Amino acid sequence: MPAPVWILHIDMDAFYASVEQMDQPELRGRPVAVGGIGGRGVISAASYEIRKYGVRSAMPGTTARRLCPQGVFLPVRMERYKEVSRQVMHALEEFSPLVEQASVDEAYMDATGLERLFGPIPELCETIRARVRKATGGLTCSVGAAPVRFLAKIASDQNKPDGVFLIYPEDVDSFLKTLPVGKIPGVGKRGREILQELGVRYAGQIPNRPRAFWEQRFGKWGGELYDRCRGMGSTEVVPYAAPKSCSAENTFERDTLETATLRRWLLAQSDRVASDLRRHGVRGRTVTLKAKFADFRQVTRSRSLDHRTSETDTIYGTALELLEELCPKTPLRLIGVGVSNFSPRSRQLSLLEPEETSRPDPKKQHLEQTVDAIRRRFGPGAVRRAALLEKPSDKSEPSKHGDGQSSGGNGRDGSSGH
Known part of the structure; x- marks a missing residue:
């Protein structure tokens, strides 16, 4: 008789705020909230102490302070x-x-058959x-533990914080x-x-x-709603999927058309995206500029290069050219940079693509790899570009992705997918 299917959803409690409280015992x-800095900032995470006052994630910082x-x-x-x-994910992989x-701050685990190794599901x-x-x-x-993914996710929210909730197959109905x-996932307001x-x-x-x-x-x-409300859903757990794109964006505290401000943010974002690409071991051919105007109108401009890259200077230079072509006449609320169209994973696929007519500069590659190594050891602020030492005249609040960065797939950084 096959073992019953068990899918677990592990959800960290008030993750960002809890990390801050751990790092700063005082x-x-x-009541602690992460995010909401600046006039347009939104709350990224709220401790359970501050939630008692009605503060929630995605709430404007001004409302939270009130x-x-x-x-x-x-x-x-x-x-x-x-x-x-990463510490959390490595711990889960031990099971x-x-x-x-x-x-x-969350992960799924296929626990089918693990009872033979770790005891009954509640004990596991x-x-x-x-x-x-x-x-x-x-x-x-x-x-949360359940026979399907979506129920496991719902279950993990039932006894928060620091709790366990199981939905046995016979109890689903x-x-x-x-x-x-x-x-039910997908049912909005x-x-x-x-x-x-x-x-x-x-x-x-x-x-009914x-x-x-x-x-x-x-x-x-x-039809999907009907199936889910009968307890039917996916049980697939995919350990890793390569990212499809990497991007970074920032919302300004004040709308701006100041060239120096826009250039500095594009450089900072390009550096962040390039570092992320190198960490994933991929290079991209297409650079995309994203701009949102004061009236919330949003536009994107893209350009495909003659070679794939993970170099900051190349991404930044292309983004600047796209900004010049866009030539915004009204102030911008948000700006961002993204890279996509990554290296094909097989030689067969690469034969279908245009030949790259130029190659990365080995000296630049070595320099950026050295910078990556220093930042990994001493922190992201250990090495900064000279042009970024003078802060932009306009402060900004990171996007909803936390640090303004999103990577496709479900890579180890936990970033959002495209």
């Missing part, structure tokens, strides 16, 4: 969070090779929590019967409103109507 027990004037508001330190994230990092979940706490120096996580339908108009408040009410009804109402998504 902040333990105090709700909790005595709160401690800290800048995002993404490199530090990534460092701790199973099938660990999929979903973000910097407790062992995982203890191992993560030891590996990180005291951080807590919450674990009863769990869904009283689960608010808004907890508007979806909840429409479902409430149809008299649906709980996931268990969806199967046939699948065809929901497909007629919502198309393909209606």
Whole structure:
């Protein structure tokens, strides 16, 4: 008889804020928020102490300060969070090779059959929590276990913080019967409103109507909703997927057209993206500039090079050219740089692509590899470009990705995918 399928979702508790409280013991027990620095900043993470005042992630910093004037508001330190994230992922891999990092602070694990090695699933979940706490120096996580992925993710939120919640196969129907339908992935605010108009408040009410009804109402998504509300979903856990793109963006505290400010931010972003590309061991051919204007209108401009690159100067130079071509006439709210169209993974694929007419400069490659090594050892601020020593005249708040950076796939940095 095959072992029952168990998918675990491991979710760190108030991760960014918890890291800050761990690194600064004087902040333990105090209301702490990460992010929200500057007029347009948003909260990236909120400690459980500050949540009592109504402060939540994605909330504007100005609102959070009004709700909790005595709160401690800290800048995002993404490199530090990534460092701790790697400790978490390495700890999880001690239990199973099938660990999929979903973000910097969460992961899925296929625990099917692990009971023979680590005991019953409840015991395994407790062992995982203890191992993560030891590996990180005291951080807590919450674990959800279920027969499918989406239910495991829902389960990990049931007993937060520092808890475990299991949904056994025989309990799936009863769990869904009283689960608010808004907890189902894909059901947003508007979806909840429409479902409430149809008299649906709980996931268990969806199967009361046939699948065809929901497909007629919502198309393909209606069929997926019907399946999920019957407890059906994916059990696939993919340990690693190569990134498809790397990008960085920043929202300015004040809209700006100042050339020097835009150039400095493009240089800082290009340096960040280039470093990320080298860390992943890839090079990209296409450079993309992203710009959002004060009226929230957004445009992108892209250029494909005659060779793939992971060099800061090449990415930065191309981004500058794209900015000059864009020639914005109204102030910008956000600017960003991205690189995509990475090196093909096989010789067969590379035969289908145009031949590269130029090659990377070996001296530049060696220099940037040396800089990477110094930053890995002494921190990201150990080596900075001279042009970035003078801070831009306009402060900015990182994008929703934390440090303004996003990498496709589910790589070890936990960045978002494109």
